[in-house]
Amino acid sequence: MLKIFQNWFERYFSDEEALLLFLVLIAGLTVVLLLGSILAPLFASIILAYLMMGLVQWLKRFSVPHLLSVWGIYLVFIGILGLFILLLLPMVWQQMTRFLVDLPDMLTKLQHMLMVIPQRYPNLINPEQIDFIMNTAMVEIGNSGQWLVTLSLASIGQSITLFFYLILVPILVFFFLKDNQLLLSWFSQLLPSKRRLLSNVWLEMDQQIANYARGKVLEIFIVGITTYIVFLWLNLNYAELLAFLVGLSVLVPYVGAVLITIPVALVGLFQFGWSTEYATVIIAYFIIQGLDGNVLVPMLFSEAVNLHPVAIIAAILLFGGIWGIWGVFFAIPLATLIKAVMNIWPNKQDVHHGNLP
Numbered sequence: 495m496l497k498i499f500q501n502w503f504e505r506y507f508s509d510e511e512a513l514l515l516f517l518v519l520i521a522g523l524t525v526v527l528l529l530g531s532i533l534a535p536l537f538a539s540i541i542l543a544y545l546m547m548g549l550v551q552w553l554k555r556f557s558v559p560h561l562l563s564v565w566g567i568y569l570v571f572i573g574i575l576g577l578f579i580l581l582l583l584p585m586v587w588q589q590m591t592r593f594l595v596d597l598p599d600m601l602t603k604l605q606h607m608l609m610v611i612p613q614r615y616p617n618l619i620n621p622e623q624i625d626f627i628m629n630t631a632m633v634e635i636g637n638s639g640q641w642l643v644t645l646s647l648a649s650i651g652q653s654i655t656l657f658f659y660l661i662l663v664p665i666l667v668f669f670f671l672k673d674n675q676l677l678l679s680w681f682s683q684l685l686p687s688k689r690r691l692l693s694n695v696w697l698e699m700d701q702q703i704a705n706y707a708r709g710k711v712l713e714i715f716i717v718g719i720t721t722y723i724v725f726l727w728l729n730l731n732y733a734e735l736l737a738f739l740v741g742l743s744v745l746v747p748y749v750g751a752v753l754i755t756i757p758v759a760l761v762g763l764f765q766f767g768w769s770t771e772y773a774t775v776i777i778a779y780f781i782i783q784g785l786d787g788n789v790l791v792p793m794l795f796s797e798a799v800n801l802h803p804v805a806i807i808a809a810i811l812l813f814g815g816i817w818g819i820w821g822v823f824f825a826i827p828l829a830t831l832i833k834a835v836m837n838i839w840p841n842k843q844d845v846h847h848g849n850l851p
Contacts, residue, residue: 519835527816535659539666541824543674545707546571550671564671572664579660582738589735600764703827714741717786724778731765740779744786745822747806751783805829 526537546567553563670677718741725733736758743750758779766772809829813821821828 535662536666539663539670541707542571542663543667543670544704545711546667546671547674548704548708561672564668568668568671571667575664582734585734586738589732593732593735600760603764604760703824703831706827706830707824710744713744713786713790716790717741717744717782721779721782724782725775728771728775728778730762730775732761736761740782746810747826749807749810751787755779 525533549567550560550563553566554560558566718737721740722733722737725737730736736754739754739757743754746753759776762772762775766775806826806829809825810822813825813828815821
């Protein structure tokens, strides 16, 4: 048994650069897991600055000075952040509260509609089963309302921390944008001078992760705003809330589009019933999803993510469970990073066969 482990270790860790790459990945994962909650503002600032650095570099191509480019992108970021906090979040929160208040009436209406099924198909389902399903749904709604109240009360106690984060994160973002080369140079000095493998992994992943992250942010805005305009034009209730959820659903490929279809379909059904207006809402929603998947995504992402759907869903479950919304957002780039590391990782057997340069 010891011999097997020794052979495996020599095969994959005989190269000192492979060992360095492994230690860097383990160190980074350890820091995030152990200090993630403490350093959350720092990590969030690094991610936001990383997303905006491409825009700064784009302005510099037109001979715009570095500091002026940083200030221009930074002021746009502050403006968007202000609109999100002062306008969008209160609107979405208000509609979510109203939706939870109206939900019992919606379920009562749904129960009346479902009672037709036992009359037409008595062998398929009986009224007692429908009552059980609806009572269970009522209990879950009550729990959701209680959670909403608890969250509101808890947010009062955390308002000072939130206010501190809202001040600290924009300041950190500015300095990360302004002094990114200085900070990267300082960080590189902490690494050994011989780091070819680590540099290859970074060069391979930097552009791909940047394209994916910035494209995904733009996709959220385009899909969310388009959905809001369409739902508002169709006079659909909770247009802001549903558009916000549809925009966020693009974070989770495949699963997000399926899950968000349920509230859109139910709200339209309760508002319009089985009518032409309801069919119009559903058709418009599926047209948005189709245009997103077949037109917008190929335009935004310069390189297709060559991952199997099972690998994508597994990455979302894993990284989302570890890091929450940030884990979901970066699940696909992180999975691509793992795949790139596995492909680049030196293999003693491959070296012997001359497969590595």
